[in-house]
Amino acid sequence: MTTALAPTGPPAVSRFEYNMLRILRxxxxxxxxxxxxxxxxxxxxxxxxxxxxxxxxxxxxxxxASVLHLAESGGWRRERFLxxxxxxxxxxxxxxxxxxxxxxxxxxxxxxxxxxxxxxPTDTSNRWDAPGGLTAADELFFLMAYDELKxxxxxxxxxxxxxxxxxxxxxxxxxxxxxxxxxxxFTGCFTGTRVAILECLQxxxxxxxxxxxxAKGQIGDWKRMRRQGEVELETLRAFLKAANEARRPDLAxxxxxxxxxxxxxxxxxxxxxxxxxxxxxxxxLADRIETQRVALAFPRQLETLQSWERQAxxxxxxxxxxxxxxxxxxxxxxxxxxxxxxxARALVERLDPLRTG
Amino acid sequence: xxxxxxxxxxxxxxxxxxGSDEICTQLEVxxxxxxxxxxxxxxxxxxxxxxxxxxDGTLSRSDGNTTVTVNPKTFEVSVKSQVGEEVTLESKxxxxxxxxxxxxxxxxxxxxxxxxxxxIDKKAERESERLQGQATAELEEKLxxxxxxxxxxxxxxxxxxxxxxARQLGNIKELTEDExxxxxxxxxxx
Numbered sequence: 001m002t003t004a005l006a007p008t009g010p011p012a013v014s015r016f017e018y019n020m021l022r023i024l025r026x027x028x029x030x031x032x033x034x035x036x037x038x039x040x041x042x043x044x045x046x047x048x049x050x051x052x053x054x055x056x057x058x059x060x061x062x063x064x065a066s067v068l069h070l071a072e073s074g075g076w077r078r079e080r081f082l083x084x085x086x087x088x089x090x091x092x093x094x095x096x097x098x099x100x101x102x103x104x105x106x107x108x109x110x111x112x113x114x115x116x117x118x119x120x121p122t123d124t125s126n127r128w129d130a131p132g133g134l135t136a137a138d139e140l141f142f143l144m145a146y147d148e149l150k151x152x153x154x155x156x157x158x159x160x161x162x163x164x165x166x167x168x169x170x171x172x173x174x175x176x177x178x179x180x181x182x183x184x185x186f187t188g189c190f191t192g193t194r195v196a197i198l199e200c201l202q203x204x205x206x207x208x209x210x211x212x213x214x215a216k217g218q219i220g221d222w223k224r225m226r227r228q229g230e231v232e233l234e235t236l237r238a239f240l241k242a243a244n245e246a247r248r249p250d251l252a253x254x255x256x257x258x259x260x261x262x263x264x265x266x267x268x269x270x271x272x273x274x275x276x277x278x279x280x281x282x283x284x285l286a287d288r289i290e291t292q293r294v295a296l297a298f299p300r301q302l303e304t305l306q307s308w309e310r311q312a313x314x315x316x317x318x319x320x321x322x323x324x325x326x327x328x329x330x331x332x333x334x335x336x337x338x339x340x341x342x343x344a345r346a347l348v349e350r351l352d353p354l355r356t357g
Numbered sequence: 358x359x360x361x362x363x364x365x366x367x368x369x370x371x372x373x374x375x376g377s378d379e380i381c382t383q384l385e386v387x388x389x390x391x392x393x394x395x396x397x398x399x400x401x402x403x404x405x406x407x408x409x410x411x412x413d414g415t416l417s418r419s420d421g422n423t424t425v426t427v428n429p430k431t432f433e434v435s436v437k438s439q440v441g442e443e444v445t446l447e448s449k450x451x452x453x454x455x456x457x458x459x460x461x462x463x464x465x466x467x468x469x470x471x472x473x474x475x476x477i478d479k480k481a482e483r484e485s486e487r488l489q490g491q492a493t494a495e496l497e498e499k500l501x502x503x504x505x506x507x508x509x510x511x512x513x514x515x516x517x518x519x520x521x522x523a524r525q526l527g528n529i530k531e532l533t534e535d536e537x538x539x540x541x542x543x544x545x546x547x
Binding site for chain 1: 378379380382384434436486489490496497500503504507
């Protein structure tokens with residue numbers, strides 16, 4: 001005897017939940033902006049809580065989209081990264097154990113989605129912000145959300161003040177120039193799931209920095225250049241310091257790779273970064289020079305990376321860090337590190353009014 | 358019938374205004390000898406160029422409004438230009454009042470005084486900008502002269518260090534030096 005299963009239709013959700021789920025699909029890159037932005041700008045009264053069905057769909061979307069995003073960003077590549085201080089090759093799921101690849105979301109993504117659905121981010125009195133710390137998966141979600149929302153300058157401006165973007169190390173690494181104020185603590189990026197996320201996002205970070213550096217030549221305002229350069233310098237210094245302390249230079253590979261691409265053209269001059277600056281600039285010579293120096297914040301980091309390479313060269317065969325140092329040396333050679341570092345140094349020296357030698 | 362009256366208020370203020378500009382850089386001195394020996398060579402060379410030693414170990418030389426300071430230990434150079442001037446700023450304003458309507462004489466005077474203070478602040482700001490521009494211009498002019506001078510100093514220090522290093526390595530058999538081009542050829546017997 002068989003029992004006929006009752007036909008089940010598609011899950012039913014309220015209008016608010018329907019909009020929220022569509023916004024979520026947009027934020028994780030599964031729906032075009034032109035279909036979603038009208039929902040982002042619309043205001044809809046928020047219900048006291050979400051239905052089980054809605055939460056289940058949101059969880060499912062978040063879980064699948066985050067993993068897909070990481071895999072597509074760089075997780076699928078056969079790369080070499082340090083695992084327990086030894087270079088290990090393979091795709092991310094081959095290199096790292098499952099424990100380090102588990103994404104656990106906190107309450108912040110759903111709370112943000114509810115706020116974004118209920119309020120118009122550019123015109124709201126509800127200043128909701130993430131109440132506490134974000135999990136690694138939350139940080140990834142907010143990076144994906146910022147990727148999509150940044151295209152709308154007014155929305156991006158409203159979001160940069162919020163903790164879940166401002167204090168998010170992934171967002172700050174990808175879009176350093178968009179933010180102001182103290183840089184977040186990067187030391188947590190080198191443990192647990194965050195390591196897997198950083199490994200997967202290396203190509204994404206490299207691409208973002210290349211794009212950002214190429215756009216610098218279009219900046220005409222001296223003050224804007226100074227502000228952007230200063231925050232980029234501070235962010236990169238803090239990140240590289242944390243990577244060095246965690247003995248994970250491989251997780252700063254995107255800085256080397258992006259610089260290698262940027263500094264490849266033979267006729268590259270200072271104009272690439274500062275050619276767009278309009279007028280004479282600040283009255284003080286010191287301010288003019290400093291603005292141009294900080295505009296080169298990204299290539300200046302090669303000095304730090306080169307010091308790592310020199311340290312790596314001095315590690316002996318029987319020392320604990322030998323294998324790790326060999327990986328950084330290989331990365332450095334692959335990116336023609338000596339050539340690009342010399343080029344970056346020559347560019348910075350051209351800004352020195354008392355250049356000797 | 359109301360009667361109009363005119364109120365004139367004058368204000369003057371003497372202020373000490375300053376404009377300054379400064380750049381810092383680092384001399385590229387090769388590490389041919391130990392740092393303390395290189396520092397001593399640099400110090401000697403700078404003293405010959407008219408620099409005086411300060412209590413903190415730095416050397417400095419002032420020329421007009423510009424001061425060059427070199428730290429021989431860290432090879433840091435700072436060039437600072439500071440222009441100061443005592444400026445008397447004056448401002449005058451007038452207004453009309455009526456004895457039966459509008460604000461009273463005292464109130465009008467106070468308003469005028471506040472406006473005059475703002476005028477003087479704006480004038481002081483403009484004067485400061487002028488002095489700032491003057492300081493920057495002087496700094497830029499100084500840098501043009503200083504760059505070849507410091508290059509020469511670094512060159513001399515390098516040559517002297519090379520000579521000392523050569524003496525440490527063996528007997529100097531031949532030494533050819535061209536002051537103009539800065540070239541130095543040393544043949545040593547080890």
